[in-house]
Amino acid sequence: MPEQLADTVDPANWTCPAPLRDQPVVVMGHGGGGALSAELMEQVFVPAYGNATLAGLADSAVLELGGARLAFSTDSYVVRPLFFPGGSLGDLAVNGTVNDLAMSGARPAYLSAAFVLEEGVELTVVGRIARAMGAAAEIAGVTIATGDTKVVESGHGDGVYVTTAGVGLVPDGVDIRPQRARPGDAVIVSGPIGLHGVAIMSVREGLEFGVEVASDTAPLADLVAAMLAVTPDIHVLRDPTRGGLAASLNEIARASGTGVRLQERAVPVPDAVANACGFLGLDPLYVANEGRLVAFVSPSAADEVLAAMRAHPQGAGATLIGECVADHPGMVVVATGLGGTRVVDLPLGEQLPRIC
Amino acid sequence: MPEQLADTVDPANWTCPAPLRDQPVVVMGHGGGGALSAELMEQVFVPAYGNATLAGLADSAVLELGGARLAFSTDSYVVRPLFFPGGSLGDLAVNGTVNDLAMSGARPAYLSAAFVLEEGVELTVVGRIARAMGAAAEIAGVTIATGDTKVVESGHGDGVYVTTAGVGLVPDGVDIRPQRARPGDAVIVSGPIGLHGVAIMSVREGLEFGVEVASDTAPLADLVAAMLAVTPDIHVLRDPTRGGLAASLNEIARASGTGVRLQERAVPVPDAVANACGFLGLDPLYVANEGRLVAFVSPSAADEVLAAMRAHPQGAGATLIGECVADHPGMVVVATGLGGTRVVDLPLGEQLPRIC
Numbered sequence: 001m002p003e004q005l006a007d008t009v010d011p012a013n014w015t016c017p018a019p020l021r022d023q024p025v026v027v028m029g030h031g032g033g034g035a036l037s038a039e040l041m042e043q044v045f046v047p048a049y050g051n052a053t054l055a056g057l058a059d060s061a062v063l064e065l066g067g068a069r070l071a072f073s074t075d076s077y078v079v080r081p082l083f084f085p086g087g088s089l090g091d092l093a094v095n096g097t098v099n100d101l102a103m104s105g106a107r108p109a110y111l112s113a114a115f116v117l118e119e120g121v122e123l124t125v126v127g128r129i130a131r132a133m134g135a136a137a138e139i140a141g142v143t144i145a146t147g148d149t150k151v152v153e154s155g156h157g158d159g160v161y162v163t164t165a166g167v168g169l170v171p172d173g174v175d176i177r178p179q180r181a182r183p184g185d186a187v188i189v190s191g192p193i194g195l196h197g198v199a200i201m202s203v204r205e206g207l208e209f210g211v212e213v214a215s216d217t218a219p220l221a222d223l224v225a226a227m228l229a230v231t232p233d234i235h236v237l238r239d240p241t242r243g244g245l246a247a248s249l250n251e252i253a254r255a256s257g258t259g260v261r262l263q264e265r266a267v268p269v270p271d272a273v274a275n276a277c278g279f280l281g282l283d284p285l286y287v288a289n290e291g292r293l294v295a296f297v298s299p300s301a302a303d304e305v306l307a308a309m310r311a312h313p314q315g316a317g318a319t320l321i322g323e324c325v326a327d328h329p330g331m332v333v334v335a336t337g338l339g340g341t342r343v344v345d346l347p348l349g350e351q352l353p354r355i356c
Numbered sequence: 357m358p359e360q361l362a363d364t365v366d367p368a369n370w371t372c373p374a375p376l377r378d379q380p381v382v383v384m385g386h387g388g389g390g391a392l393s394a395e396l397m398e399q400v401f402v403p404a405y406g407n408a409t410l411a412g413l414a415d416s417a418v419l420e421l422g423g424a425r426l427a428f429s430t431d432s433y434v435v436r437p438l439f440f441p442g443g444s445l446g447d448l449a450v451n452g453t454v455n456d457l458a459m460s461g462a463r464p465a466y467l468s469a470a471f472v473l474e475e476g477v478e479l480t481v482v483g484r485i486a487r488a489m490g491a492a493a494e495i496a497g498v499t500i501a502t503g504d505t506k507v508v509e510s511g512h513g514d515g516v517y518v519t520t521a522g523v524g525l526v527p528d529g530v531d532i533r534p535q536r537a538r539p540g541d542a543v544i545v546s547g548p549i550g551l552h553g554v555a556i557m558s559v560r561e562g563l564e565f566g567v568e569v570a571s572d573t574a575p576l577a578d579l580v581a582a583m584l585a586v587t588p589d590i591h592v593l594r595d596p597t598r599g600g601l602a603a604s605l606n607e608i609a610r611a612s613g614t615g616v617r618l619q620e621r622a623v624p625v626p627d628a629v630a631n632a633c634g635f636l637g638l639d640p641l642y643v644a645n646e647g648r649l650v651a652f653v654s655p656s657a658a659d660e661v662l663a664a665m666r667a668h669p670q671g672a673g674a675t676l677i678g679e680c681v682a683d684h685p686g687m688v689v690v691a692t693g694l695g696g697t698r699v700v701d702l703p704l705g706e707q708l709p710r711i712c
Contacts (some may be wrong), residue, residue, distance in 0.1 A: 011446070011487035012439075016479050026473045026482065031507030040505060044479065048486035049469075049493065049500040061501040063466055066424025066525045074468035074521055075504045083368075090367070110419055112430035113405075114519045116472070117382045123372045123400065126382065130404035131367035137405065144405040145417040148431045148519075149396060151387030152710065158512040163470045163504075165430055165521030169422045354508065 017043050029349020031078075033242030036349050038251075058177045059100040059238060062170055069172070071106035073097055074165035080354045082129065082159055085199045086214030089162060090132030092290055092356050095219045096241065097166040098140045102221035103237040103293065105176040105228060106168030111137065113164050114148040118157030129160050140219035142166070168221075173232055178255035180235035185324035186302035187260060188295045190223065190309055191216070191317035193245055194273035197287035200355055201276065213272045218291030223314040230308045233298035240294055242350050244286040248294055249332045250346040260332040262322035262344070285334075286347055288355045296324055373399050385705020387434075389598030392705050394607075414533045415456040415594060418526055425528070427462035429453055430521035436710045438485065438515055441555045442570030445518060446488030448646055448712050451575045452597065453522040454496045458577035459593040459649065461532040461584060462524030467493065469520050470504040474513030485516050496575035498522070524577075529588055534611035536591035541680035542658035543616060544651045546579065546665055547572070547673030549601055550629035553643035556711055557632065569628045574647030579670040586664045589654035596650055598706050602641040604650055605688045606702040616688040618678035618700070641690075642703050644711045652680055 016024055029036040060073030077093040094111065101108040113133060117126060137144050195216040202213055220239065227234055236256075240248040245267070249260045269277075269284045277284050291314065297305045302320065309315030332344040372380055385392040416429035433449040450467065457464040469489060473482060493500050551572040558569055576595065583590055592612070596604040601623070605616045625633075625640045633640050647670065653661045658676065665671030688700040 011444070011484050011491055014480065014483045014487045016483065024479050026475055026477045026479060026507055028475055028507050028509070030473065031505055037505060040479075040482075041503075044483050045469075045486050045503060045505075048483065048490040050490050051499050051501070061466070063501060063523075065426065065465055065523060066422075068422025068424040070421065070523070072466055072468060072523060073502050074470045074519070076470040076472050076506045076519060078472060078506045078508050088367070109421055110417070110428055112428060112521045113401075114430045114432040114521075116432050116434060116517055116519075117386065119382055119384055121382045123380050123382060123396075124370065126396075127370045127372060127400050127404065128367050130401050131370045134404040134406050135367055143407050145407070145419060146429050147397075147401060149387055149393060149401075150432045150434045150710070151382055151384050152434050152514060152517075153384070155511060156514040158508060161472055161508075161517075163430070163432060163472075163519035163521075165468045165470075165519075167419075167421060167426070167428060167523055354506070 028353045032350030032353065033247050034347035034349050059103040062104050069170040071101045071104040071168045071170050073100035074163060075100065076161060076163040077356060078161050078354050079356050080158065081203060082125065084203050084215060085212055087217040088129060088132045089160060090129040091136045091217045093162040093164045094133050094136035094140060095217050095290060096356060097164040098142060098219045098221055099239045101166050101168040102224045103239055104170055105174035105224060106170045107225065108140065108142045108166055108168040108221050110143050110145045111164050111166045112146045113144050113162060116157055116161040117149060117151045118159055119151055119154045121159045126160060129162065140221065174228060176234055176237050178236055178252045181252050181256035181258050181296045181324050182235065183258055183324055183326040184299050185235055185296040186299050186320055187322040187324060188297060188306060189245065189268065189319055189321050190293045190315045192268040192270045193289055193292060194269060194284040194287035196290040197352055197355055198273050198276045201352055211272050216289055216291035218314055220291065220293050220314055223309065223312045226308050226312045227305050230304045231301040233301040234295060236296035238294050240289050240292060241356055242288055243347050244288055245294060246285040246332065246344045247347055252296065253332055254330045257329045259325040259328040260322060261325050262334045264334045264336045266319060266321045268317055268319050282351055285344055286351055290356065384709045388703065388706030389603050390703035390705050415459040418460050425526040427457045427460040427524045427526050429456035430519060431456065432517060432519040433712060434517050434710050435712050436514065437559060438481065440559050440571060441568055443573040444485060444488045445516060446485040447492045447573045449518040449520045450489050450492035450496060451573050451646060452712060453520040454498060454575045454577055455595040457522050457524040458580045459595055460526055461530035461580060462526045463581065464496065464498045464522055464524040464577050466499050466501045467520050467522045468502045469500050469518060472513055472517040473505060473507045474515050475507055475510045477515045482516060485518065496577065530584060532590055532593050534592055534608045537608050537612035537614050537652045537680050538591065539614055539680055539682040540655050541591055541652040542655050542676055543678040543680060544653060544662060545624065545675055545677050546649045546671045548624040548626045549645055549648060550625060550640040550643035552646040553708060553711055554629050554632045557708055567628050572645055572647035574670055576647065576649050576670055579665065579668045582664050582668045583661050586660045587657040589657040590651060592652035594650050596645050596648060597712055598644055599703050600642040600644055601650060602700045603703055608652065609688055610686045613685045615681040615684040616678060617681050618690045620690045620692045622675060622677045624673055624675050638707055641700055642707055646712065
């Protein structure tokens with residue numbers, strides 16, 4: 001539970017709470033979407049802001065305003081390099097926020113776009129990012145309605161950082177959030193995993209894995225609408241970005257007090273991703289995606305939802321990968337091909353910094 | 357008019373349009389809120405996003421969503437140093453976005469907060485910024501509902517950058533935007549100008565000007581509500597941040613096709629600001645404010661609005677400083693104390709980079 005903001009706390013005298021004191025400076029892992037990010041959120045931001053909405057830990061907040069039920073979300077994008085196979089920072093900045101809104105079941109409507117530019121970056125680079133954002137917004141059916149630009153001196157940025165925020169409308173009767181997972185739910189992933197992370201890795205490290213792997217960056221709101229058209233019994237949606245499927249499933253298990261059991265052989269891992277992960281010693285479950293979702297769905301509705309997903313271009317590879325269980329609450333386990341099980345823990349940070 | 361996004365424009369092949377080719381890289385002035393910022397907006401962002409909302413050039417966009425009339429705005433905050441007399445980056449990040457919403461007449465409701473942290477910054481610094489944001493949000497009556505944290509390597513940031521976005525509700529019948537200025541309008545400023553800019557300058561340059569000057573950072577939505585309670589005849593509101601009163605008045609004059617005529621002796625410039633500006637060769641009209649607004653009001657309502665402002669803590673120093681005129685459309689002139697006039701042009705950039 002969030003601590004209430006005490007009137008007596010003077011911001012100027014705040015010091016690190018005990019759990020953070022062993023590591024009193026920011027490390028790369030604090031931005032990785034894993035255990036260090038969660039600690040920063042729970043120990044620093046939630047107590048500082050003194051409200052419970054933030055503590056809901058969903059990809060977007062659902063709010064009432066003027067009689068409308070809105071989803072509201074934000075993300076900063078610092079991916080390196082700015083352009084990569086399958087997309088650019090601009091595509092991520094639009095699709096990422098569109099997807100965070102969609103994970104509440106919302107129809108995304110408007111985005112804001114704030115740039116922090118580094119002095120000396122070519123205007124052509126800025127223009128290409130902006131054009132990519134405009135094109136992605138058009139495909140996702142959203143309007144970039146407001147923005148801002150700041151410039152920092154050379155050596156205090158990295159070309160272009162973009163922060164988008166978005167608002168969307170949550171349809172009546174839709175209530176999708178991590179707390180709603182329940183034992184028996186079917187766990188479905190919308191397509192092959194790990195493509196974004198491997199695409200970034202390949203260009204950053206100059207590695208090739210036989211075939212060029214392109215990022216899966218894509219908007220998912222239309223897929224979500226198609227799923228909701230067949231049933232309201234969708235309990236949880238999450239786009240497994242930083243920290244991959246492992247981080248998303250752990251967050252859902254912890255928020256809902258349930259367990260998750262995956263069938264390892266069912267998880268769709270493309271050959272190129274498997275090869276790259278084998279070569280680099282990575283687990284595909286921890287690799288970032290930018291155009292996939294994982295859904296927790298009533299078992300009675302699972303077949304219908306799967307069929308609706310497979311009929312949609314963004315869900316053509318939709319697959320049942322496991323189920324939500326009452327055993328081992330807060331924990332994710334994988335049944336391996338050899339008949340054993342292994343625990344898939346929340347990662348500490350992100351194995352590949354600045355993936356989005 | 358914004359160019360429509362042509363389907364045939366491939367983002368990857370975009371190059372700088374002719375007006376930008378002489379200066380093909382980003383310079384500090386592109387973030388200064390002056391002519392270079394406007395050029396970047398008009399030549400790069402508006403054509404890239406292909407929509408007209410953005411081209412309205414208001415501090416916040418006003419949108420219809422689910423039957424509600426919403427204001428939506430964003431700003432990134434990169435002020436240096438992070439802490440200064442009167443406030444911190446955290447205060448600006450909340451008050452700045454609250455004020456952008458208020459400049460559409462909206463009641464701000466929810467904010468998002470996205471951090472870009474530099475590896476190695478002390479967590480205590482992050483915590484103090486977050487605490488300042490929580491305290492400022494409580495004072496402004498808004499909820500920080502959603503957020504994000506990214507970390508970049510040392511040498512690619514500057515401790516803490518924060519991007520806030522906000523949504524608020526625009527009351528029925530309220531229509532406040534730069535295009536609505538009309539000849540005859542009274543031009544009112546809510547209090548003494550230049551305090552934020554001089555406060556930042558004094559700590560950054562290690563200068564003292566007799567008395568310590570504190571930033572004026574403050575939320576203005578409650579003042580705006582008090583003004584709207586006496587009359588709906590408020591045509592334009594603007595908070596003169598980057599580029600100061602000069603930039604705000606020029607933007608309003610250009611957007612509305614009117615002229616603005618100020619009485620130099622009427623503009624409230626505190627002695628400490630006048631001294632600092634004299635010492636540094638600056639014009640107070642160009643110095644940034646973070647807790648002031650300028651209002652264009654029907655002449656018939658001006659006395660009532662002034663009285664309502666003066667009765668409010670944030671408007672105690674409200675002053676009539678000039679009027680909107682039909683002469684010299686798009687231009688701001690000042691009647692000097694000596695009986696002459698001088699033109700106050702849109703600044704090229706910001707005289708003090710990273711002021712907010």
